[in-house]
Amino acid sequence: MKRTTPGSQASLRESNGRRVLEALRLFGSLTQAEIARRTGLSPATVSNIVGQLREAGTVEVSPTSAGGRRAVSVAISQRAGLVLGLDFGHSHLRVALGDLSHQVIAEDKINIDVDHRAEEGMVAAARLVDGVLARAGVDRAEVIGVGMGLPGPIDATSGAVGSSAILPGWVGVPAAAAMAERLGLPVRVDNDANLGALAELTWGAGxxxxxxxxxxxxxxxxxxxxxxxxxxxxxxxxxxxxxxxxxxxxxxxxxxxxxxxxxxxxxxxxxxxxxxxxxxxxxxxxxxxxxxxxxxxxxxxxxxxxxxxxxxxxxxxxxxxxxxxxxxxxxxxxxxxxxxxxxxxxxxxxxxxxxxxxxxxxxLGERAEVLGALALVLRETDAVL
Ligand SMILES: [Zn+2]
Missing domain, CATH: 3.30.420.40 (ATPase, nucleotide binding domain)
Incomplete structure (x- = not known):
């Protein structure tokens, strides 16, 4: 991104654009009136920014009839990037592919042994990711980030799995770094309850x-x-x-x-x-x-x-x-x-x-964690902007 002088017109435009994208990243698709409400920007400013982002191919607009009135809904374009979610359970492994407008494009699931080792789990996950990308016709380069969930405590600084009686085969494994190396993509990891909360907050009962x-x-x-x-x-x-x-x-x-x-x-x-x-x-x-x-x-x-x-x-x-x-x-x-x-x-x-x-x-039932893994990346400002 171009460097701009703080306080200048260009830097104001840039920070306003960032606010609009941030609202879309958090809430999926919004009408221009909703964007104005969420960002505190005036409707005219929102309309201007949406026009520029649309020209640049960053957002797409489509007609909607919210509340009986005709309006356009704005969402981050699929061309702006896709995200992957991985959920390692103690007896299953799920993968979901989503776009930045919060739509889930493809999903898959396999059952995996309760006591699987980290290495085995990651090999299976990489294979599942390849399958989901191939079926959706998506190139790996379009994926901007991966969220990953594990049913155990995650050390916030090292990203390693702490002591756990649920996934003993993962204890001490630097999960995010190891999975990132295997997939060739940036990976963020969090525990299953946190991801369930994020999913319900983004798509469900929260x-x-x-x-x-x-x-x-x-x-x-x-x-x-x-x-x-x-x-x-x-x-x-x-x-x-x-x-x-x-x-x-x-x-x-x-x-x-x-x-x-x-x-x-x-x-x-x-x-x-x-x-x-x-x-x-x-x-x-x-x-x-x-x-x-x-x-x-x-x-x-x-x-x-x-x-x-x-x-x-x-x-x-x-x-x-x-x-x-x-x-x-x-x-x-x-x-x-x-x-x-x-x-x-x-x-x-x-x-x-x-x-x-x-x-x-x-x-969201048994899909909560994998959707939360997607939400983990969607909420991450730097990955998207
Ligand atoms: Zn206890």
Whole structure:
């Protein structure tokens, strides 16, 4: 980009253009009136900037009928670049290709062994990426960045995977650098709960909320905090680890080394263990959820008790941070109100009345993390501008 004198007309134009692109990067497609509202620029200035960006091929406009009125919607052009999202789960691997207008162009998924090693996982991911790019007819050079999610704590400075009982084959691996080398593309990495939060914030149940707590209720209980529209990472990347809230200091030993953490009472494997004596040793999480949905009292009871336990931790979180909305995602969230109603009841009882937030289920299901990996890159200013 050309150097411009600060305060000059050209530098003002440049910074206004940057504000318009930043709004489009965060919100996907917007009408010119919405851009003016989001950026605080006048409608005439927005119209001018959009005209220039359109001429340069950076944005595209298309007719829309928002609210019955005819308008044009503006989005960053596909020619401006594409982004990739990778989600490494403990039993699956997902890839998504998206553009800067927030459209998902192609996706793919494979099942992968629970205890896969980092090397194996990255080879499989690279193969999946090649397949998705080929099917979408996209050249690798068009991809400006890759977001990657792992179900473990990520060291914010080194980008390495910290200690984790979920993905032991990845501990100590500098995940972002290793994947970047394999793909020949810049890679950013974050943990699965943070990505779930970003996805719900961008596309799902958290849209329009600037202070949000996200709970991922699955094998483990993860959490993420969005404060003032931004993910709050904390000093070493562990902010939001609600699963390790102490419920019983003489309780079972947790994978983190402490006793009686929330996760040791409500993680999916714990719920299955409670049910297997009566429901058979082969019971799976999808079967437990299906039985609960059909009205099975035992399965409903176990899930409701989990909701109550999570509610105690969420009530404490609400008293401390006062989020406007709590979004519950992860595999167990598919239980819907069987999980959420008891959770709401307990938050209603233990949180300060003024701190009781709206509590809703996530709407992106098992795609939340891979979409969050896309959002991670979309929100990264430098990669796009
Ligand atoms: Zn713990």
């Amino acid at each position: 849209r329009g909320v600037s202070d949000l707590a996200y709970i991922k209720a699955a094998t483990g209980i993860g959490g993420a905090l969005v404060i003032d529209g931004r993910l709050h990472q904390g000093r070493s990347g562990t902010a939001g680890e609600i699963g390790h809230t102490t419920l019983d200091e003489t309780g079972p030993v947790c994978r983190c080394g402490n006793r009686g953490c929330l996760e040791t009472f409500v993680g999916a494997p714990v719920l299955l263990r409670l049910l297997r004596a009566s429901y058979g040793p082969e019971l799976t999480v999808p079967e437990m959820l299906a039985s609960a949905a059909r009205g099975d009292i035992g399965c409903q009871r176990v899930i409701a008790d989990a909701g109550r336990a999570i509610g105690v931790a969420v009530a404490n979180l609400c008293n401390l941070l006062n989020p406007g909305r709590v979004v519950v995602g992860g595999e167990l969230a598919a239980a819907g109100d069987v999980l959420l109603d008891p959770l709401r009841e307990v938050v209603g009882r233990f949180a300060i009345p003024a701190a009781v937030p709206e509590i809703v289920g996530g709407i």
